[in-house]
Amino acid sequence: MVGITSFGAYIPYLRLSLAAASGGKRTEGGPEKAVANYDEDALTLAVAAGIDCLRGIDRKTVDGVLFASTSYAFKEKQGAAIVAKALDLRRDVLTADVGDSLRAGTNALRAAMDSVKAGSAKSVLVVIGDTRMAAPRSALEGNLGDAGVAFLIGDVDVAASVTATHAVADEIIDVWRTEGDPFVHSWEDRFVVDHGYRANVKEVVAGLLTKQGLAPKDFAKLVLFGPDKRSHGALARELKFDPTAQLQDALFGRVGNCGAAFAPLQLAAALEDAKAGDKLLLVNYGDGADAFVIEVGSGIEKLRDRRAVRWYLKRRGEIPTYDMYLRFRQLLATEHDRRAGAGLSATKHFRDRDYEVSLLAQKCRNCGQVQYPHQRVCFGCYAKDEFDHVRLSDQIGSLKSFTFDNFAGSPNPPLVATVTDILGARLYIQMTDANPKEVKLDLPVEMTFRKIHDAGGTPNYYWKCTPVR
Amino acid sequence: MNPEAIRDKVAIVGMGCCKFGENWDKDPQDMIVEAAYEAYADAGIENPQKQIEAVFCGAQYPSKGTAEVADALKLYDRPVSMVVNYCATGTDAFRYGVFAVASGMYDTVLVVGFDKPKDRGVSGPSVAVTGVRGLPATPAGWFSHVAARYFDTYGAGREDLARIAVKNHHNGTLAPKSMLKREITVEDALNARVISWPFGLYDCAAQSDGAAAAIITRRELARGYRDDFVLVRGIGISLSADPKEDPSFDFLRWKPTEAAAKQVYLQAGITNPKKEIHVAQVHDCFTLTELLAYEDLGFCEKGSAKEHIQSGTFELTGELPVNTDGGLKTFGHPTGATGVRMIYENYKQLQGKAEKRQVKNATVGLSHNIGGAPQACGVCIVAMP
Numbered sequence: 001m002v003g004i005t006s007f008g009a010y011i012p013y014l015r016l017s018l019a020a021a022s023g024g025k026r027t028e029g030g031p032e033k034a035v036a037n038y039d040e041d042a043l044t045l046a047v048a049a050g051i052d053c054l055r056g057i058d059r060k061t062v063d064g065v066l067f068a069s070t071s072y073a074f075k076e077k078q079g080a081a082i083v084a085k086a087l088d089l090r091r092d093v094l095t096a097d098v099g100d101s102l103r104a105g106t107n108a109l110r111a112a113m114d115s116v117k118a119g120s121a122k123s124v125l126v127v128i129g130d131t132r133m134a135a136p137r138s139a140l141e142g143n144l145g146d147a148g149v150a151f152l153i154g155d156v157d158v159a160a161s162v163t164a165t166h167a168v169a170d171e172i173i174d175v176w177r178t179e180g181d182p183f184v185h186s187w188e189d190r191f192v193v194d195h196g197y198r199a200n201v202k203e204v205v206a207g208l209l210t211k212q213g214l215a216p217k218d219f220a221k222l223v224l225f226g227p228d229k230r231s232h233g234a235l236a237r238e239l240k241f242d243p244t245a246q247l248q249d250a251l252f253g254r255v256g257n258c259g260a261a262f263a264p265l266q267l268a269a270a271l272e273d274a275k276a277g278d279k280l281l282l283v284n285y286g287d288g289a290d291a292f293v294i295e296v297g298s299g300i301e302k303l304r305d306r307r308a309v310r311w312y313l314k315r316r317g318e319i320p321t322y323d324m325y326l327r328f329r330q331l332l333a334t335e336h337d338r339r340a341g342a343g344l345s346a347t348k349h350f351r352d353r354d355y356e357v358s359l360l361a362q363k364c365r366n367c368g369q370v371q372y373p374h375q376r377v378c379f380g381c382y383a384k385d386e387f388d389h390v391r392l393s394d395q396i397g398s399l400k401s402f403t404f405d406n407f408a409g410s411p412n413p414p415l416v417a418t419v420t421d422i423l424g425a426r427l428y429i430q431m432t433d434a435n436p437k438e439v440k441l442d443l444p445v446e447m448t449f450r451k452i453h454d455a456g457g458t459p460n461y462y463w464k465c466t467p468v469r
Numbered sequence: 470m471n472p473e474a475i476r477d478k479v480a481i482v483g484m485g486c487c488k489f490g491e492n493w494d495k496d497p498q499d500m501i502v503e504a505a506y507e508a509y510a511d512a513g514i515e516n517p518q519k520q521i522e523a524v525f526c527g528a529q530y531p532s533k534g535t536a537e538v539a540d541a542l543k544l545y546d547r548p549v550s551m552v553v554n555y556c557a558t559g560t561d562a563f564r565y566g567v568f569a570v571a572s573g574m575y576d577t578v579l580v581v582g583f584d585k586p587k588d589r590g591v592s593g594p595s596v597a598v599t600g601v602r603g604l605p606a607t608p609a610g611w612f613s614h615v616a617a618r619y620f621d622t623y624g625a626g627r628e629d630l631a632r633i634a635v636k637n638h639h640n641g642t643l644a645p646k647s648m649l650k651r652e653i654t655v656e657d658a659l660n661a662r663v664i665s666w667p668f669g670l671y672d673c674a675a676q677s678d679g680a681a682a683a684i685i686t687r688r689e690l691a692r693g694y695r696d697d698f699v700l701v702r703g704i705g706i707s708l709s710a711d712p713k714e715d716p717s718f719d720f721l722r723w724k725p726t727e728a729a730a731k732q733v734y735l736q737a738g739i740t741n742p743k744k745e746i747h748v749a750q751v752h753d754c755f756t757l758t759e760l761l762a763y764e765d766l767g768f769c770e771k772g773s774a775k776e777h778i779q780s781g782t783f784e785l786t787g788e789l790p791v792n793t794d795g796g797l798k799t800f801g802h803p804t805g806a807t808g809v810r811m812i813y814e815n816y817k818q819l820q821g822k823a824e825k826r827q828v829k830n831a832t833v834g835l836s837h838n839i840g841g842a843p844q845a846c847g848v849c850i851v852a853m854p
Binding site: 344345348349352356369370371372373379380400401402403404405406407408409414415417419424425426428429430440441452453460461462 | 600601602604605607609610613614615616617618621662663664665666710711712713714715716717718720
């Protein structure tokens with residue numbers, strides 16, 4: 001049976017107080033949303049979730065990557081190919097992007113399952129990331145959050161089988177965003193909820209349960225997309241699920257509606273708590289609806305080391321001001337336009353992508369010294385061209401040195417510059433998601449794929465380090 | 470290497486230095502002319518067209534290359550070459566000049582170091598980002614990488630750095646051509662805004678415009694120019710790996726300084742630098758760079774700089790005065806000019822012409838530059854015959 005063989009998630013470190021966002025005073029423990037740091041975007045969230053998902057799994061066994069997002073930066077240039085390179089997957093990996101709809105994530109899951117069923121791939125990684133923006137101070141703004149989630153789909157060592165699916169397509173003007181417009185827009189919410197959300201979800205759930213001869217009581221959890229907390233709970237009741245016992249927490253006021261990743265992120269949270277034998281009903285909404293019956297097996301026990309949602313919910317820091325949030329999203333004019341400059345040299349990027357995108361170092365076959373960036377002659381023994389690749393992105397490093405640079409120009413100064421030792425190689429690398437107070441010599445750090453700048457008007461990705469927490 | 474190949478064979482017979490500073494009203498050629506004509510006058514050169522046989526220039530940011538110097542001085546139809554070697558550029562240009570003379574190829578050579586960074590519209594170095602691996606290129610961000618581990622290992626701290634800034638600010642008030650002439654206190658230095666930790670504003674050198682020049686000749690010909698000529702006892706350059714990439718780097722020293730000092734002490738026959746060097750100009754782009762230079766040049770044991778700073782060893786009245794003209798900190802730092810400016814200061818000190826900042830009985834002077842990541846270092850020792 002095809003299903004989920006692994007899963008992972010990623011919630012950005014930063015939270016924005018909803019009270020502060022709407023012009024009020026932040027309250028301790030009050031509602032908030034997860035917001036991407038200035039160096040994160042839909043793609044980096046997806047990569048981070050992918051890293052969590054592939055923990056302990058040989059990356060060379062992945063046959064395909066589907067990247068789902070409604071907010072990915074490029075209109076032409078595939079995200080899945082960047083994800084595959086950042087995760088150091090095989091060169092002959094199938095890649096495709098799925099976008100344009102809140103259902104992109106479940107669309108991608110369905111496509112991945114179909115390709116495994118059809119035998120064209122054994123193991124397909126689905127990574128989903130979204131950083132949707134609504135206009136500053138708009139009603140929708142407080143509702144949206146940023147997150148990533150990932151699933152590995154296969155038919156061997158399945159932790160949770162997808163036993164049935166159903167879908168409906170619908171044409172309705174509910175939420176939309178056109179090319180060149182940074183903001184998501186919505187028609188009046190009561191119309192959207194009644195004729196879009198409720199109608200489609202009820203139809204897809206009825207269709208699936210009838211087809212399978214299942215009833216709400218058969219499910220341990222209902223994992224349901226929701227445009228807001230009230231309609232989410234109300235619809236669960238209407239579907240005859242117990243909103244207290246059966247409805248999976250949608251993380252309103254903690255993460256927010258993270259678009260294509262929203263229902264899948266809740267699925268990851270449900271899997272963290274699920275036990276063998278549990279049935280989950282996953283329902284996603286957007287231009288129609290998708291519903292999956294998921295049966296958790298004993299294989300779930302092998303995935304208990306995933307950080308997934310629980311770990312990332314605990315790891316949090318607050319963005320101190322709403323202005324800073326606007327600056328991070330490039331919604332406030334600043335002295336230095338981060339999009340300025342000629343951008344990367346495509347030819348240099350082409351030559352450097354093994355070590356800049358995949359973060360591969362070299363290990364000398366003669367003396368064993370690991371070194372970075374790429375050399376022709378060994379630092380340790382001067383042997384020429386005697387190197388094997390070694391991946392640094394999933395290794396723990398430690399700080400050999402650091403400085404807090406106020407001169408370097410950062411949306412959130414000071415820029416923390418470090419020399420990080422990983423397996424003996426030295427990386428001159430920025431630190432992110434860190435408070436300068438926690439930075440000290442020999443601090444253990446892990447690697448995280450980030451947007452370094454937008455020079456040339458495109459996101460330019462590389463790795464940074466972040467404290468191991 | 471033959472360590473004695475150039476020892477005491479080349480003499481400095483004239484030197485010049487324009488006023489360093491934010492020379493908004495001067496272009497590079499104005500400064501080159503001022504430095505070179507002072508050197509001509511100092512050497513008694515009346516007909517440079519005839520007497521200068523070759524020119525070696527150093528500049529890190531030249532807009533016109535060698536033509537900047539040739540056009541300014543109208544020194545055409547002879548060799549004019551330019552050297553770029555990070556902050557060691559000036560010292561390296563001088564080194565090429567020394568070799569050209571020592572080889573016997575030319576009798577009299579002009580060395581000019583200059584730079585004009587203040588035409589770029591930014592305070593301090595320009596922060597250029599190239600590619601994704603390169604962090605914004607701030608020298609403060611590079612040179613500060615030794616701070617955390619050095620402090621942790623040897624117990625030094627920002628107060629020790631502040632004392633270096635106070636010393637160099639004081640010395641700068643005594644040098645007529647320096648950029649900054651203002652005494653500061655340890656508190657001023659500690660309370661200034663942080664540029665790149667642990668460097669506050671006063672830990673950072675004053676980037677400035679400037680030019681400096683030297684006339685060198687073979688020792689046998691020196692008396693034809695002046696009696697109090699100064700000899701080049703040793704000069705060397707060394708390059709190390711980028712300390713941010715070097716897997717063996719310990720963040721307690723700058724390797725290129727140690728390597729260059731070793732070469733030059735061998736050339737000069739120096740075994741006890743603290744006693745045998747009487748005055749030194751060391752690269753203080755940042756106060757910690759000067760602190761490490763004390764140790765890396767062998768003026769004191771590794772880890773002991775703090776005690777020597779506190780006891781005043783390197784002050785104007787101390788055992789081994791360092792940066793007698795205020796250093797990069799207050800004299801200014803036009804990259805390509807700096808190495809030549811340091812030789813200018815040592816030349817004046819050895820001749821006894823350093824006025825209010827004169828060090829007593831100095832007959833051997835050392836100058837030192839380190840730059841880049843940093844990975845390039847130049848060291849030059851000059852001495853009275």
